[in-house]
Amino acid sequence: MKVAHFIGRAPIRSILLIASAFALAVAAHALPGPAQTAQAASVAHYTLTNGLELVVIPDHRAPVVTHMIWYKVGSADETPGQSGLAHFLEHLMFKGTAKNPAGRFSQTLATIGGQENAFTSNDFTAFFQRTSREHLASLMEFEADRMTGLVLTDENVLPELQVVLEEWNMRVGNDPGARLGEQVTAALYLNHPYHRPVIGWRNEIVKLTREDALAFYRRFYTPNNAVVVVAGDVSAEEAKQMAEATYGKVAQRAAIGPRVRPGEPQPEPSAVRHLVLADQRVAQASLQRSYLVPSIATAQPGEAEAIEVLVHALGSGSTSRLYRELIAEKGLAADAGAWYQDASLDMSRLGVYGTPRPGVTLHQLEDAIDGVIAEVIEKGLTPEEIERAKNRMIAAYVYAQDNQSSLARLYGAALTTGSSVEEVQSRPERLRAVTAEAVNAAARHWLDSRRSVTGYLVHDLKQSEEKRS
Amino acid sequence: MTLYGGYGVMRRALFALVLLALAAGPAGATAIERVISPGGIEAWLVRQPSVPLVAMDFAMVGGANEDPADKAGVAHLVASTIDEGAGDLDAAAYHKRLEDNAIELSFTANRDHFRGSLRTLTANRDLAFDTLRLSLTAPRFDTDAVERIRTQILTDLRRATTSPGDLASDAWWHAAFPNHPYGRPVNGTLDSMARITIGDLRDYAHRVFARSTLKIAIVGDIDAATAGRLIDKAFGALPAQAELAPVPAADPQGLGRRIVVDLDVPQSVIMFGGPGIARNDPDFFAAYLVNHILGGGAMSSRLYTEVREKRGLAYGVSTGLVPLAHAQLISGSTATRADRTADTLDIIDQEMKKLAENGPTEQELEKTKSFLKGSYGLYFDTSTKIAAQLVQIQLDNLGIDYIDRRNGMIDAVTRADAQRLAKRLLDGKMLVTVVGRPQGVTSKDLTASGSGG
Numbered sequence: 001m002k003v004a005h006f007i008g009r010a011p012i013r014s015i016l017l018i019a020s021a022f023a024l025a026v027a028a029h030a031l032p033g034p035a036q037t038a039q040a041a042s043v044a045h046y047t048l049t050n051g052l053e054l055v056v057i058p059d060h061r062a063p064v065v066t067h068m069i070w071y072k073v074g075s076a077d078e079t080p081g082q083s084g085l086a087h088f089l090e091h092l093m094f095k096g097t098a099k100n101p102a103g104r105f106s107q108t109l110a111t112i113g114g115q116e117n118a119f120t121s122n123d124f125t126a127f128f129q130r131t132s133r134e135h136l137a138s139l140m141e142f143e144a145d146r147m148t149g150l151v152l153t154d155e156n157v158l159p160e161l162q163v164v165l166e167e168w169n170m171r172v173g174n175d176p177g178a179r180l181g182e183q184v185t186a187a188l189y190l191n192h193p194y195h196r197p198v199i200g201w202r203n204e205i206v207k208l209t210r211e212d213a214l215a216f217y218r219r220f221y222t223p224n225n226a227v228v229v230v231a232g233d234v235s236a237e238e239a240k241q242m243a244e245a246t247y248g249k250v251a252q253r254a255a256i257g258p259r260v261r262p263g264e265p266q267p268e269p270s271a272v273r274h275l276v277l278a279d280q281r282v283a284q285a286s287l288q289r290s291y292l293v294p295s296i297a298t299a300q301p302g303e304a305e306a307i308e309v310l311v312h313a314l315g316s317g318s319t320s321r322l323y324r325e326l327i328a329e330k331g332l333a334a335d336a337g338a339w340y341q342d343a344s345l346d347m348s349r350l351g352v353y354g355t356p357r358p359g360v361t362l363h364q365l366e367d368a369i370d371g372v373i374a375e376v377i378e379k380g381l382t383p384e385e386i387e388r389a390k391n392r393m394i395a396a397y398v399y400a401q402d403n404q405s406s407l408a409r410l411y412g413a414a415l416t417t418g419s420s421v422e423e424v425q426s427r428p429e430r431l432r433a434v435t436a437e438a439v440n441a442a443a444r445h446w447l448d449s450r451r452s453v454t455g456y457l458v459h460d461l462k463q464s465e466e467k468r469s
Numbered sequence: 470m471t472l473y474g475g476y477g478v479m480r481r482a483l484f485a486l487v488l489l490a491l492a493a494g495p496a497g498a499t500a501i502e503r504v505i506s507p508g509g510i511e512a513w514l515v516r517q518p519s520v521p522l523v524a525m526d527f528a529m530v531g532g533a534n535e536d537p538a539d540k541a542g543v544a545h546l547v548a549s550t551i552d553e554g555a556g557d558l559d560a561a562a563y564h565k566r567l568e569d570n571a572i573e574l575s576f577t578a579n580r581d582h583f584r585g586s587l588r589t590l591t592a593n594r595d596l597a598f599d600t601l602r603l604s605l606t607a608p609r610f611d612t613d614a615v616e617r618i619r620t621q622i623l624t625d626l627r628r629a630t631t632s633p634g635d636l637a638s639d640a641w642w643h644a645a646f647p648n649h650p651y652g653r654p655v656n657g658t659l660d661s662m663a664r665i666t667i668g669d670l671r672d673y674a675h676r677v678f679a680r681s682t683l684k685i686a687i688v689g690d691i692d693a694a695t696a697g698r699l700i701d702k703a704f705g706a707l708p709a710q711a712e713l714a715p716v717p718a719a720d721p722q723g724l725g726r727r728i729v730v731d732l733d734v735p736q737s738v739i740m741f742g743g744p745g746i747a748r749n750d751p752d753f754f755a756a757y758l759v760n761h762i763l764g765g766g767a768m769s770s771r772l773y774t775e776v777r778e779k780r781g782l783a784y785g786v787s788t789g790l791v792p793l794a795h796a797q798l799i800s801g802s803t804a805t806r807a808d809r810t811a812d813t814l815d816i817i818d819q820e821m822k823k824l825a826e827n828g829p830t831e832q833e834l835e836k837t838k839s840f841l842k843g844s845y846g847l848y849f850d851t852s853t854k855i856a857a858q859l860v861q862i863q864l865d866n867l868g869i870d871y872i873d874r875r876n877g878m879i880d881a882v883t884r885a886d887a888q889r890l891a892k893r894l895l896d897g898k899m900l901v902t903v904v905g906r907p908q909g910v911t912s913k914d915l916t917a918s919g920s921g922g
């Protein structure tokens with residue numbers, strides 16, 4: 001429904017960084033005192049007999065719960081030619097079942113005072129509700145029912161396809177920057193299905209049918225492909241009993257094999273790629289670059305954490321290298337930064353972006369960005385920069401404790417992208433352990449232009465060809 | 470007022486702190502203490518010692534309303550630069566201090582208010598409040614820092630010149646409030662932003678930052694005595710009295726007008742609105758229920774059902790009450806394909822007329838009351854959300870016992886009340902702006918026949 005597509009410039013990272021875990025004991029150097037409640041210890045993880053995983057994150061401060069179900073299926077699992085199907089099915093999941101016909105679930109939430117929504121990424125599809133605590137069992141009943149009971153008719157499917165096309169209009173059609181983002185990603189992934197936009201290519205979205213959606217549903221929506229995450233005012237034992245009485249009754253209906261997608265061409269790296277998107281609506285030129293880098297799931301031990309620290313020091317906040325050099329000191333950019341999508345089943349992305357000041361061309365800005373990166377590769381980051389980045393990231397784990405929804409998202413994303421509860425819980429420790437050598441080695445290895453695609457967003461093609469003044 | 474829940478430990482007046490009231494939040498989640506600091510500044514406090522952090526929100530009257538008429542964006546530029554160096558710290562040193570200590574501090578200006586939000590680990594709270602003090606009482610506004618931020622804002626404003634959502638909103642406010650502060654864009658324009666001087670920033674801070682209009686809420690791992698001490702540290706040196714320009718009350722103009730702004734996009738973005746209701750009006754909750762039924766939050770409003778679910782005309786459609794300090798509005802927005810824009814406008818118009826004529830059904834009213842009561846607790850499940858709620862309750866002057874009284878006010882709304890408010894809010898014409906290339910939809914002035922959508 002109202003979908004947070006994890007497309008474009010790394011919205012998923014903003015969720016994960018803010019959310020990033022909360023193992024308090026690890027941040028103890030900053031946090032003396034009795035308040036170290038080490039909530040992490042109380043996170044429970046079960047697997048029911050039908051294969052459904054359950055994660056429970058108790059938080060008893062307010063009498064509310066966040067209930068999420070995550071399916072291990074996303075746009076990268078679509079059959080070529082049917083891009084957008086995972087997301088279209090996510091919309092259709094609100095159309096009702098035999099037991100709870102059209103709208104009953106939403107109507108119930110609209111009566112008891114619940115919030116609901118859903119989102120799709122290239123690796124997962126998730127649905128959630130937030131209500132006061134006493135409704136949790138009922139939420140599980142509804143959600144277990146629609147895991148296998150969906151009823152689709154042309155009457156409810158056809159208008160929803162129009163809704164999805166309006167969503168495409170809003171996110172992509174009306175926004176040239178989003179179209180550039182699609183192009184950069186498509187050029188970055190030469191062979192892996194991550195090259196498709198999560199929302200799909202418009203010409204393929206319009207051809208999606210009820211039968212396509214049902215086939216996809218029957219193949220992937222089964223308890224052995226789902227992770228339920230409950231955060232809030234409930235004990236692990238209570239939640240487990242409720243889950244067994246609801247989800248536990250759903251029989252497996254499909255065998256789920258290993259999630260193996262076509263990989264990127266080897267040997268890597270290959271070519272430095274540049275592209276330009278010109279649109280008359282572009283009033284402000286900008287550039288964005290993505291590098292192909294490992295995710296938490298695909299990295300060698302310690303590598304993803306080193307990349308996190310590297311990206312943070314390079315381009316997060318106004319003490320970062322890119323901000324200081326390009327914006328504050330040289331006055332070449334109005335805006336500049338970097339991001340890293342850490343949760344991804346397969347090879348992930350590290351991004352760098354910038355907006356030039358008036359009078360500065362994109363070429364000049366790109367040269368300056370390359371200069372900053374070359375300096376980091378050559379001389380490394382300073383110990384102070386690395387320490388500050390680590391402190392801030394570890395503090396973010398403490399702040400994340402404050403928000404049950406963020407925590408639920410963090411665990412859900414981890415468990416559907418090849419990571420684990422233990423990995424999430426030990427993240428602060430592993431960040432703390434990152435060495436300057438590891439960060440600088442990561443810079444040398446991964447910030448290789450042959451692993452990257454750079455996209456220019458311009459008003460017209462002439463603008464992209466402006467020479468240095 | 471009732472008192473229940475886990476945090477109902479009364480902290481008796483300690484260290485010259487007076488405990489005046491204690492109110493319970495939804496289902497006992499939020500017990501509010503009224504704290505008066507030794508310096509006489511009031512704050513509302515919710516203790517949550519289980520997470521080692523402190524969140525504070527505050528607000529002062531005088532947002533973009535205090536911008537000089539030809540310099541829209543002053544408040545926005547002040548909010549964007551008072552954390553770019555203060556006291557002895559230049560911008561780099563200031564940010565280094567925040568980041569080294571994981572202190573999150575942000576400022577924003579909306580139309581009526583200047584707001585701030587602080588989040589700190591308990592261990593760093595003294596330093597955090599002291600850094601806030603510097604920003605409020607000794608912002609540097611160094612030329613290089615101001616120019617750097619101005620450049621960023623101008624970049625945003627340049628982007629907004631071809632953003633259909635921004636264009637629809639700016640056109641709406643401009644037409645609804647000519648010659649009134651509400652008619653000017655909060656973030657300024659390319660022209661006005663370029664005109665603002667550092668003197669304008671200093672003048673704004675001098676006039677607006679004061680104790681007389683200050684509202685504060687603190688949530689987290691902190692007791693009343695410490696809260697009082699830190700409030701005095703951050704705000705104690707501010708002038709007692711703000712010097713605000715008077716803002717006249719205003720009614721939205723241009724009702725019945727439709728303004729089409731041309732932009733080559735596949736989807737038309739629509740904004741519509743008309744007169745609303747004041748937050749302190751006894752009929753506010755009747756109006757709130759009516760709005761929820763028409764186009765409020767849940768995925769079952771009449772507009773959501775008719776525009777999206779049945780016809781697939783839009784991804785989103787919603788309406789909301791906008792009770793500003795000097796004007797009251799009900800407004801809504803949607804986005805739809807060019808060739809169905811006229812249909813979408815017609816359907817929205819019909820749904821408003823239907824609700825105005827017949828009011829909601831008894832069943833709709835009961836369901837909506839149940840929703841509003843049941844969902845309230847969801848706004849109180851994090852420290853930052855609680856702090857924001859408590860500042861808003863203070864700004865709206867609803868009283869520290871409001872959370873307890875709210876359900877009663879919702880229950881008291883009768884179907885006759887709702888019907889009366891539906892007629893009052895939805896029977897008249899609205900001002901509509903459309904950005905895009907809508908087929909068969911043109912601008913329409915006040916003399917044209919037909920209703921406003």
